Every structure is written in structure tokens, then in C-alpha cells.
Amino acid sequence: MTANLRIGVLAGCGGAGASVLAAVLACCGAARAGQAFLIDCDPVGGGIDVLLGCERAAGSRWSQVRLGGGDLDPAVLRDCLPSWHQVSVLAVDDPNSLDPAALLQIMAAAALAGPVVLDLARWPSPIRTAALSCCDLTVLVTPAEVRAVTASAAIAQGLDPARTVLVIRGSAPSLPAGRIGALLGLAVLGELPHDAASRQPGGLDPRRLRRGTRQVAEAVLSRCAIAVRPERVVAA
Template identity: 40%
Template sequence: MSAAVLIVSADSELVDDLLRLAAAADVEARVASDAPAARSAWRDAALIVAGSDLAAELADCALPRRPGVVVATADPDGEIVYRLAVDIGAQDVAALPDAETWLVERMAAATEPSVSGATTIAVLGGRGGAGASVLAAALASCGAKRGLRTLLVDGDPLGGGIDLVLGAEGAPGARWSDYSERRGRLSSTALHDSLPARGGLAILSWHRGAVEPVAPDTMRSVLDAGARGFDLVVTDLPRQLTDASAEALATADMTLIVVPAEVRAAVAADRVADQARPYTRDLRLVVRGPAPGGLKPGVIAESLRLPLAGVMSADRRLAAAIERGEPPGTGGPLNAFCARFLGGLAPARRPRIHDQAS
């Protein structure tokens, strides 16, 4: 079976550099030290990085033209390198070391699923205890049950942990602190494989104990990887916006504000909406009933100047079920709401997965 990245070079120093870059991109790599050794993997490798030392030999072999060929060189000013790149059908020349960052991203991109992007939903509470985390967990659970590759992101460091809502606090896998130093492009495959999972749902939450806020760059890297590797990404965010949660709002296709059908809750939600509006492209309201004073969901939506995404009916069994570690959205009114809501979205876009086995 082919490797994700094929390195073709007999220059040991260049090979070491390219293997280091492949490790930084978190991709598998195979080395071919001459053109005949490269021939067997030439068609199937996701990306070929050919050293300029073997470019002439590759050209003489008349290998079939294909996309995804890069010539790596430490002599970018040599005209011969560019002529040889044309001869082997390379689309790019990577001048090292200046192009290292570009080449790492190129390696990572070549091994990612080919996909137009996940549907990304951010969820905010209009006031404390509005039920935003429960709705986020229920939407994610419902999405996973519908066969969507789903990622649930806990963006609220003071929320107690959305993994607790799902009964997945003991599941092995990475938490936010494991990504605290992460910047730049992150492999969606590596993200998926590192995270705890519950019923096919990948979850990124927090370790127990003291937590550090997530940097905006880290949030951007995680959500970008989620958009490339999943069908549905749901992010639970705090009401008090941080730089990281503003980044998440800017990434979201849609933001839902959850508000109980109460006057004080509606006033509080109006303030939250004012904070969110500058960052999100599509802000909608979810009203949680019943209304103790008869306040209508349509009236709340009109007063907040927000389109009504739907009404969540109360479920007396829900709180006890969560305490027992049973994921929300497995039945009852909340599941019905989530099914209707997700059913109204555009059909999931299924990526074509490259053969990455080796």
C-alpha cells in the first residue's frame, strides 16, 4: 500500500529535513532513493516531494504526469531546477528552508479528506442555566445518530465540562490542555483519532481541575481541522465572550441563542445577542418552554430582533437522565427538536477519503 507522502531523494540531509517536515504535518512518509523505487508508488501517493538531486533521473524515466508533485531544493536560484520541475510535471518548487511552513501545510492538505466543509453551529446561553450546553450536546448526539461525523467542542472553561453532560468524562483521549501550544494547520485525522468518543461522537472538553483559557489561534486550528474532517461541528460557548469564543463565532455557519420563555431571561439574552452580532453571520433564537407567564416565543423573537429557530419543550426526565450519565437528545421533546432542526439544514457533504494506509 502507498504512503501518504512519497519523498524521492538520495540526499540524506534533504531526506532528513523532509521527514522532519512530514512529522510536523503529522503525515506518514515513505522514502525512495532512486527513480525506479519511486515508480511503484508514483500514482497512488497523496503527494510527491522530489529532491532536485533526482529530478533529472525522474524526467528520464518518463513517469506519468499527475497532480501533487513538488520539487524541493536548497538552490532556488538555479534555472535548471525549474526546467526539471517542468519536465517531471511538478506544480510547485519549494525553496528550503524558506518554504518549510508552506511545505508542511501542503503535506497536511494533501492527506486531508477532499471536502467543502462541515456545517458548524455555535450555541450560546441567553442567561445562566438557559440550557445551551444541553442543547449543544443533544444536537451533536442527534447528528452522530444520523450518521454524520460529528465533533462537539466545549468552548466554556467554566462550564463544568460538556463531557459530563454526555457521561463521557472518563473516556480516554485528549483534552484542551493537550492542544494549548497548537498553532497553524492541524490534521483532521489526528484530531479525530486523539479525542474521546461516545457513540461515534468526538468530544473536545477540559481536564478536571484548574483550566487555562484557550488561545484564539488554538481555537482557530481546532475548528479549521473540524471543518475539514467532520460533517457537523457543534461548539458550546460562554455568555461572556473571550477572544477564542469570538473566533468560534466567526467560524460558525449559524449561532443559536437559547433563552427560557421569561421576561428577565429575554432581557439578558438581548445583551448576549448584542455581543455576538458583530462576529457571527447568522444569529437565531431557540426558546425553551413552557412560559410561566404566558410569554409567546414569537414575541420574544421579535423583541430580540432575531429569527426563531424553534421551541424546546420541557422534559421533566432530562435532568435526572443527565445525572445518570445518559446523553441528552436520545428521546423525548429535545430529540424531536434536534431531529427537526438538523433535518432542515442542507444535506451533509460527504468527503472522498484518500487511501492513507501503508
């Protein structure tokens, strides 16, 4: 079951491709579970709806979020958000509108209906702290470049290695994946290829994704399902 999985994705440096992976994860999660949620938590990312090409789609963005007391109905949440390939998308349109308390309420509702993927900012903030506290698995994305790995090391220090995996973008014979994982102290889950589907004029088109991109996303979903299984069994 992929429903109830909560996955955070963040980049070790600018341009690593974390937002693309977050979108692909949500799309693959929706294909498994019938629906998924993609929540933008990066105040300076420019809005993940722009990356997807659904910035003109009807639906609420962060600045329109108004939550009262009580539980949020997952169906209401789904219906009020823009839809992209069976993924309900909550995008940032105003950096000041991100609310950690609202995020926790939204995540709780969304996780009742399907996988939840969060596109996180690199640096610590109240919204990122709230998100990481709820994620079953965190994915750190770093290019296979010396400068990128150096920057990623600073980000990795603030993450829980027991609940974090590393995805490497591209490859470099002089800097193999195993070496990068050892430097960052994180398990390497896969290598993400450079994918032209993320640079289409109309936004990210999941039908044009490279097979390697989908394989990494499926590996993340499967790893997350395994990670949460013992906790859910004990809770039952």
C-alpha cells in the same frame, strides 16, 4: 450534506439548556454524517464531558492540546479525543487552556470530517470571538421567562442577527415565542422542552431524549445546511 457545518450554541442566561442542546446537535449530526465534533468553549461550564457522563473516558482535554505548524489531520484529531455516541468531544479541564488560535486550527480540521458544534460561553472573550467568526449559524437559547429574556437581550446585542436563530426553552402563555423573538430581534426556530434525559445520573443519554428535543436539533441542522448552501455554491 451536514459535513462541514459549524454551529455555535450559547445561553441567554444560566441554566437555559444550551450545553444540552449543543450535545444533542452533535449527536444528531453524527447520526446524519457518521461522525461529529463537540467542542467545549466555556471556561466556567464545568466541562461538557461531565454533562455527557464521559469524564473518565480516555482522550485529550483542552489542557493536553499541543498543536504545531501545518494542517491537522481530522483522523488524528478524532482518534485522540474521547468518544460519545460517534461524537468526538473536546472538553475544558482548565479554564486557562483555551486558545483561540488552536480553536481555529481544530475547527478547520474537524469540519473536514463532519459537523462541528461549539458550546460557547455567554460573555465575550477571545475564544468566543474566534468561534463566532467561523460559525455558519449561532443558536441562542433562552427560557420563556421575563428575567431570562431580559438577560438574553444583552447577549443578543453582540450577535449577528443574520446568522443567529433563537431557541426557546419551555413555554409561557403570557410570553409567547413570537413575542420573545420580536424582543430579541431574532428568528425563532423552535421550542425546546424540558428533558429529563439531561439529568440522568450517568450523564446525558440520547436514547431517552424527548421527541421535541430531537426535532429542534434536526431543525437547527437543516437550517444551517440551508444557510451555508449559497456560499458553498458560489465558492464552487
